[in-house]
Amino acid sequence: xxxxxxxxxxxxxxxxxxxxxxxxxxxxxxxxxxxxxxxxxxxxxxxxxxxxxxxxxxxxxxxxxxxxxxxxxxxxxxxxxxxxxxxxxxxxxxxxxxxxxxxxxxxxxxxxxxxxxxxxxxxxxxxxxxxxxxxxxxxxxxxxxxxxxxxxxxxxxxxxxxxxxxxxxxxxxxxxxxxxxxxxxxxxxxxxxxxxxxxxxxxxxxxxxxxxxxxxxxxxxxxxxxxxxxxxxxxxxxxxxxxxxxxxxxxxxxxxxxxxxxxxxxxxxxxxxxxxxxxxxxxxxxxxxxxxxxxxxxxxxxxxxxxxxxxxxxxxxxxxxxxxxxxxxxxxxxxxxxxxxxxxxxxxxxxxxxxxxxxxxxxxxxxxxxxxxxxxxxxxxxxxxxxxxxxxxxxxxxxxxxxxxxxxxxxxxxxxxxxxxxxxxxxxxxxxxxxxxxxxxxxxxxxxxxxxxxxxxxxxxxxxxxxxxxxxxxxxxxxxxxxxxxxxxxxxxxxxxxxxxxxxxxxxx
Numbered sequence: 001x002x003x004x005x006x007x008x009x010x011x012x013x014x015x016x017x018x019x020x021x022x023x024x025x026x027x028x029x030x031x032x033x034x035x036x037x038x039x040x041x042x043x044x045x046x047x048x049x050x051x052x053x054x055x056x057x058x059x060x061x062x063x064x065x066x067x068x069x070x071x072x073x074x075x076x077x078x079x080x081x082x083x084x085x086x087x088x089x090x091x092x093x094x095x096x097x098x099x100x101x102x103x104x105x106x107x108x109x110x111x112x113x114x115x116x117x118x119x120x121x122x123x124x125x126x127x128x129x130x131x132x133x134x135x136x137x138x139x140x141x142x143x144x145x146x147x148x149x150x151x152x153x154x155x156x157x158x159x160x161x162x163x164x165x166x167x168x169x170x171x172x173x174x175x176x177x178x179x180x181x182x183x184x185x186x187x188x189x190x191x192x193x194x195x196x197x198x199x200x201x202x203x204x205x206x207x208x209x210x211x212x213x214x215x216x217x218x219x220x221x222x223x224x225x226x227x228x229x230x231x232x233x234x235x236x237x238x239x240x241x242x243x244x245x246x247x248x249x250x251x252x253x254x255x256x257x258x259x260x261x262x263x264x265x266x267x268x269x270x271x272x273x274x275x276x277x278x279x280x281x282x283x284x285x286x287x288x289x290x291x292x293x294x295x296x297x298x299x300x301x302x303x304x305x306x307x308x309x310x311x312x313x314x315x316x317x318x319x320x321x322x323x324x325x326x327x328x329x330x331x332x333x334x335x336x337x338x339x340x341x342x343x344x345x346x347x348x349x350x351x352x353x354x355x356x357x358x359x360x361x362x363x364x365x366x367x368x369x370x371x372x373x374x375x376x377x378x379x380x381x382x383x384x385x386x387x388x389x390x391x392x393x394x395x396x397x398x399x400x401x402x403x404x405x406x407x408x409x410x411x412x413x414x415x416x417x418x419x420x421x422x423x424x425x426x427x428x429x430x431x432x433x434x435x436x437x438x439x440x441x442x443x444x445x446x447x448x449x450x451x452x453x454x455x456x457x458x459x460x461x462x463x464x465x466x467x468x469x470x471x472x473x474x475x476x477x478x479x480x481x482x483x484x485x486x487x488x489x490x491x492x493x494x495x496x497x498x499x500x501x502x503x504x505x506x507x508x509x
Contacts, residue, residue: 017055017069021094029093035229037074037091040124040163044087044233045078052076054106059095069094071103075110080122080237083245086114089124092164097127099169107173111158118246120157122236123177125188127170152176153503154348156246159239161232162186162222165206174221176507178345179297181224181235182212188221220301220338238295242309242316243349247503250350250496251316257291260313264288267475273420275397275427278324281306281356284396285319288312288479297342302334303327304363307342309351313483318346321356322407330363331403336376339406343383344502352486355393355408360427361401380406383505388498390489394478395421395460395469414485416471417460418478428454 020026020036029036035043041050053076059068072094078087088107090097097103107123114121152158160177162170165187174180174188182188189210208214215222226232244251270283286294289310296308303326308319320339322329331339346353364373384391384406393408395417404423408415417423425431432438432450440447463469473481490496 025093037089041089049079057102072097073103075106084119086110087122090126092126115155123160123173125162125166125170126164127166157243159236179239180222181232182222183232184212216300223297253314256314260290261479264476280325281321281323298338302338305335316351318351319354322359332363333371333376336380340379340383344505347387347389348503352390357399357407358396359403361403386501392485398422413489415469416473417469418475421460422458424458
């Protein structure tokens, strides 16, 4: 009978752990179409691949043990598209998945295990903040400090799906993750509105404090916002498909979809030859890369610059492109931050970089200077200088001033210009106005002559003539040129693995 009792006790404990927390909260989530922690793991991972670690953990406080299954975090191992991953899912139905001694110990063990074994780490955030009874006092703070302090390098990809109210620990993980996707309605902030109201007598709407619009458009901490849990989890799967499991591997190759590159002739229809006219560079990118392979990063933030994963002939690439649809494609503080973080990520995970330049310069002014734009420009430059992956650049229409350098001018393994390119310190019309002081409305002929003068020597053939550009190409040949140069500039001596100088580059700006 002893064995039967043990078996029954074991089954009871498994059922209690897997039942999670508050029945009322579970029912409310189901009615709202919001997945619970275990359903999220099931939706994220390949079917049947999850193996839990820490299932029988409970609160460190004896009086809370019976109501803290898994101590509010479901952790374990699984597979995504056949590749091993480590996953942690905060269970909000159990004490609000509040940060405490044992669940912190579990999560820290999991991310350290991911890094030791070279597999991606996925965190599903929904946290009410610190569990105050557990961490009050000196000993409580000492223990939680052991469990929660990160010293993270970009050794394995970290992806965070922010799927509800997330304060404290959930926010810390998101802040040091390589990719963050938010479900609309989720909130990411240091402290909850309740704590704010008590501590600093400030009443704040959670959405205004850290909702998806704030985090995707103002701070840039979230890379993507979606409507449902399922879309967020699929985004994590998609993101990881562009990256290797760790920094010592190459990204996986993918099949090339039928029809890729067949519409390259449309580039001439999309891009106006007149450099002052706008267009959406995202449409151009889609014609250049493998069909349906574009995966934008921080699309709502720093919108004058596009950063996106994509594939060319099945190979993962990171694209940085000016978008004249926003601010004429000029670089500003946010776009510099966006480029810098993207370069650090691509270089850390051996993803080649492609720059598509159509840039009138930097958008500075009082706001830019107050937001430390000189430092942002140089951070961007420093990241580009440190990049050890292949860097290819294409000047499409114009590339002026310091922005020419930031967008790969003189800093690329290979640079081509479209035959429409215009390269100089500033737009010739701007130069004419500054130097001559002529008013184009009152002295149009003299002004036009001055513009013609300052337009001399700005052609792509002038740059290529001094071997400062390596080729001048027809825009319709861009995909073919990039594919061939990616072959030519593979880092064969190191098996494609970079030096990873930016593994410890800060995750905040």
